[in-house]
Amino acid sequence: MMPNASVPRESLLDVEGLSILIKDKRGDVRAVEDVSFSVAAGETLALVGESGAGKSLTALALMRLLPKTLAVEAKRITLAGKDLTSPSELDIRKVRGSIMAMIFQDPLSALNPVLTVERQLVEAIRLHETISRSDARARALELLDMVRIPAAAARLGEYPHRLSGGMRQRVMIAMALAGRPRLILADEPTTALDVTISGQILELLKELQRDLGLGMLFITHDLHVVRSVAHRVAVMYSGRVVESGTVADVFERPRHPYTEGLIQARPHGSFVTDGHRLREIAGTVPVPSARPPGCAFEPRCGRAEADCRQIVPPLVLEPGTARSLACFHPLQQEQYA
Amino acid sequence: MRPAKLLLGLGAALCALTSFAQAEEPVRGGNVTFLMSPAPQILTSAITTAGAEQVVSSKISDSLFTYDYDLNPKPLLAEGFSVSDDGLRVTINLRKGVKWHDGKEFTSEDVAFTTMDVWKVLHGRGRTIFGNVTAVETPDPYTAIFVLSKPSPGMLKSLAAQQAQILPAHLYKGTDIPTNPANLKPIGTGPFKFVSFAPGDNLVLERNPDYWDKGKPYLDKLIFRFIPDPATRASAIESGEAQIAPQNLVPMADLERLAATGEFDITTKGYEFQNEMEMIEFNLDDPVMKDKRVRQAIAHAIDRDWIVENIFFGYGKPAETPLHQQLTEMFDSSGVPQYAFDPEKAKALLDEAGYKPDANGIRLKLTVDPLPYGEHQASIAAYMREAFRAVGIDLTVRAQDFAGFVKRVYTDRDFQFTVNLLTGGSDPTIGTQRTFWSQSFKPGVGFSNGSHYVNPEMDKLLETAASEMDPAKRKAEYHDFQKLAMEDLPVFPLVAVESVTIASKRLKNHTVDANGTYSNFANVYLTPAE
Amino acid sequence: MLRRVLLSPAGFVGLLLLLMIVGMALSAGYFFPKGPWALVARPYQWPGQRPGLPFGTDSLGRDILAAIFYGARVSLIVGLVATVCALAVGITVGSLAGYFGRGVDAVLMRITDAFQTIPGFLFAIVLVSILSPSVTNIVIAIAVVSWPPVARLTRAEVLRVRETEYVQSCKIIGMSTPRIILTQVLPNSLSPVIVVAAVLVATAIITEAGLSFLGLGDPNVMSWGTLINVGRPSIRSTWFICVLPGLFVVMTVLALNLLGDAINDALNPHFRKR
């Protein structure tokens, strides 16, 4: 079930100090604050956290698809050697769909209802590649096969509303791959699907990643999905990355109290037989504008001390490991049973 | 034989003289656009009294005579006429060599057929004008003799194109005249031939090359445009797209402005055949209106000078008798009771009649029905509502459309008084008699004795004057008529209306006689623009 | 909701204009005790030509400003009453058709279609000439012509609301049908109708002006339409008689539409923040 442990290769995407501000007359609010992470080719980084943590915003910020009322600030963003810290409209347009592609959550509304699958696919293909219409059609068929859509030729002429949810998500993936991207941003692609279909989609994504050597930033709130798809994971809380590292490390030896709480909150085994109550984390995620001064998790953290309240703990790489942590009083190694 | 022929000769000479006076040489060619509204439904006026049809058909078919400003007949299709001593036989000598547009010869047969089978049967006014004609003898193709049961001097005054358009017998005889296709594709004897008719939009006539009056008409084409909106008509004239608009089709308020530009000439001549009068018809069957003092009070409460000045812009005169001032031969207001604007007298009369003012000064409530045709009657009614308030009468103006008005007033008799526009015509027997003659009252028949006035003395007076041969005696009889009418006041004449024609200065001879714009436009020409 | 309407610029301007018009209507008696019909001076006086007559006089010498003040009263009443009638009929027909569906819906909708296939303005002309041009008849004609769109809109909303769970649950607990319609279905389907109401009042005022322009106005009642009709023949020279009331028609319709927009935005705010 565990993906093969990844050996750090040259990174595909480097994000440093990314912040997203909600511009408002009464003063700007930082929805996402000083987030840093990187994704290597062939590697999947999961961005996990409760809803409202700013996961989707972060992905949309990379694609510069945020609504006008939100502003993006970053120290450094590089993608496959290209500097995307503050790209012009033209630069980002060239990158979208060609180097970096995105898959969205709700397949039902992500496809244009009045255009056939073929038109939307061919459009994506011919956007970044000068290719004749017939060749593009062939490429589209090829893509549909690649995402395992049965009887692809028949499906081409269909309108989205005649396809099932899973089928549509496959088309979305095909569309994302049309521009031969090197990095896929997947924003909870399986959340809207029922369990069996989402399992197939996850398998498909892993296969594609392996076959095409893609880097993937996978956004989810479901830890199961993280374990089955991701190599590394970054945990976000109220707009900040609080812990990141390899999935194995973080899951077996979570150091940040919030990560530990998340993992414990996961139901494992069956309720009926084991009969023990689920552990939940008291309190709720603060709204960005009402974020406490120090560490955002402080009010809900059993281990909070005075310094947690005053200073925002910086995300620090632990020497000698692949782990980064933003906590003054993390759980120590030995505490594990 | 009466010395009529001599009279006629004099008239002809006079006419030649006047045209000689215009030294300018008539310019040949050019098209003239003539504004008209409402649009005609058919193109012959032989079976209708509607204005649009009259203007149009007078250019296509000539009539027997045309009349100078003093309503003396001038030769057209008839070269002359003579009246027998007893006034019962009127012989008309027709012009030779006149052809219908389809090449057929114009003969006395056409005159006989039109008089007996068309005018007397289907034409509203024709039935009274030619009421006394028992037969039309045609001894030869160029002589028609009207045989009368009683002398009708009035008839001789109405053989102009407006009332008496002659139809081609060879096309109409034995057909259902009102639905005869020739009504929409007329064949006439006039200076202009029919080209095309787009109902509601335009009618195009072109020069009749073999018109009997060689060398005429001067114009190539005569185009009628039917524009319903008064403001758009004014724009058409001002922009030069149209050259002439008769019969107040351009609102009087614009005339001042257009006159100031110096490019137009504005005339009130050429409507001597109309002699339209704005009148109040009192419903004598109504309990309140039955009382003469109330009628007189209403008369005194109206400032007719104000109406002429502000609603007719001076184009008209306050009426002093039921006859129009332009009927110079008959009009005589000396010794005729007058009703000056005198609110105090009006209040006194109302007191006398027993209508005392109540708490807030209202003596009685009345309703007026203005004729829904053009905007003058509605304005007069609106003015009266305010003027009557001063004497304690609370007046309500009732609006309805034409059909509703005719049914309410002349069929249902459900009204107190109207503000009506009655055409006087060129002779009292044509327009005025029907308002006062008890015989003309019949429920359902429009514009005839709306007040249901029955006065044997008046009937006798009208009947003798109608067939009085001696002009002097006839004038005296109509003078008595005017006195009696203003005494009994079944109808209160308000304004002797002067209709106005506005035309570009470049358009010459558009109004040369009493027919005015209803003449055949044979002499009309257009000088080139500078 | 009112606060949100006032906040949006459109709503504010609209409300301001409307209050001004309503103010004129209410204060007409106070400013012009003699009423709109009195002949105060020589006709066709240009605005400002005589002191005390800022808007000049019409073709009979009546004070145009007085006529406009009183006209505001009539035009607003015509607009409001016609709209209320149209809403009443429209909502009844729409809710019945929407709620009961099948037979009732088919019949009512065909009748609505019939009304909507006949050109509204032409139908109003025929109606007014039948009933004779008086204010009440004009109101009836306008109402008869403007209820179909309301019916159609209400029906669509009722169809939507009828399927919602809370209406189903009412049925389950045995609530009587009329009570369901009145207390559950209608309150939730009327918000778009309210927005249309503002536009309906505006359309009614324009229709009344149009009818009067064609001479079908009520001569005994001074509305803006009456004044326009009085001024129409001389529009080429003394155009202000027509244009001044016309301006007020424009202002009222503008105000109502702006208000309609503001209410609409306030009711479904989702694309306000774009």
Add this chain to the structure above:
Amino acid sequence: MTALNRHLLHYLGWRLLQSLVVITIVVIGSFMLLHLVPGDMVDVLGGQRGDMDAELMATLRARYGLDQPMLVQLFHYVTGVLQGDLGYSFRNSNTVLSLVLQRLPATILLVVCSVAVAVFIGTLAGVFAARHVHRPIDVIISMVVLIFYATPVFMTGLGLVIIFSVKLKLLPVGGLITPGVDMTTLQLIGDVARHMILPVLSLSLFYIAIYARLARASMLQVLNQDYIRTAYAKGLGTSHVIIGHALRNALLPVVTMVGLQIAELFGGAVLTETIFSLPGVGRLAYDSVFERDYPLILGVLLVCSFVIILVNLIIDLIYTLLDPRVEVSR
């Protein structure tokens, strides 16, 4: 594809049946309505012809069948309509059908061009305003179109005539064709076009606002949809997204509105035809109401309703072509 055709036929059949019911209601309803009108055609004839006596009026009434009870007249009328005979207009001495067909082209031309202009410019303005939402240009556009919507059609019309025809003398004052000039078909088309500019402009200016506001609202809504974000994510430029993806979806409510508005436009045509003296059915109906020419009024109402239903049918089909989700089985 045969399934689709069968579906289409079923749909068309159902819609035609509905339309027939509607037309019957229109015919019978308006026939009853017209008979409530005080006074009839003979009253008008009597009034206009001067002194017609009672017998003549009685004969005319008998001849026009106005003396029979209403139901009998209705029966005759309906049987006539079924055979395509809409009756005879005695006032215009022509059959109602030819009279109406003679004047229908002017109105159709006016209405169709006005709708086209209103929809085209309206949508353009709406989309442009939506694209620059809440910016000055958006407010200006919304305000300008609103002002034209608030101005009654007859005032815009007269204003245009005064400016373009009288002062600038560029365009004809009214009418459909310059009469009395024989022209080749090409010149004729040019001439009619010149005559139609002002009427179409004055009628469409009124309706532009409706389409502009609708297009703006619908475009704003569409730009919110997920598939627009997907389009941007593919790397498409803004204008490409708007034209390629958003426009087609935003047009759906606009097309429906055309169907609803078409009847109003015929109504509005009455005023425009009066001002620009266009020989259209609007004015024909208006005049015939005052002449109590029942067959003609009914003829116009019937033909107008028929055309409106036809247009609605066409618009429904266009809608199904534009929006594949509508399975023609509504």
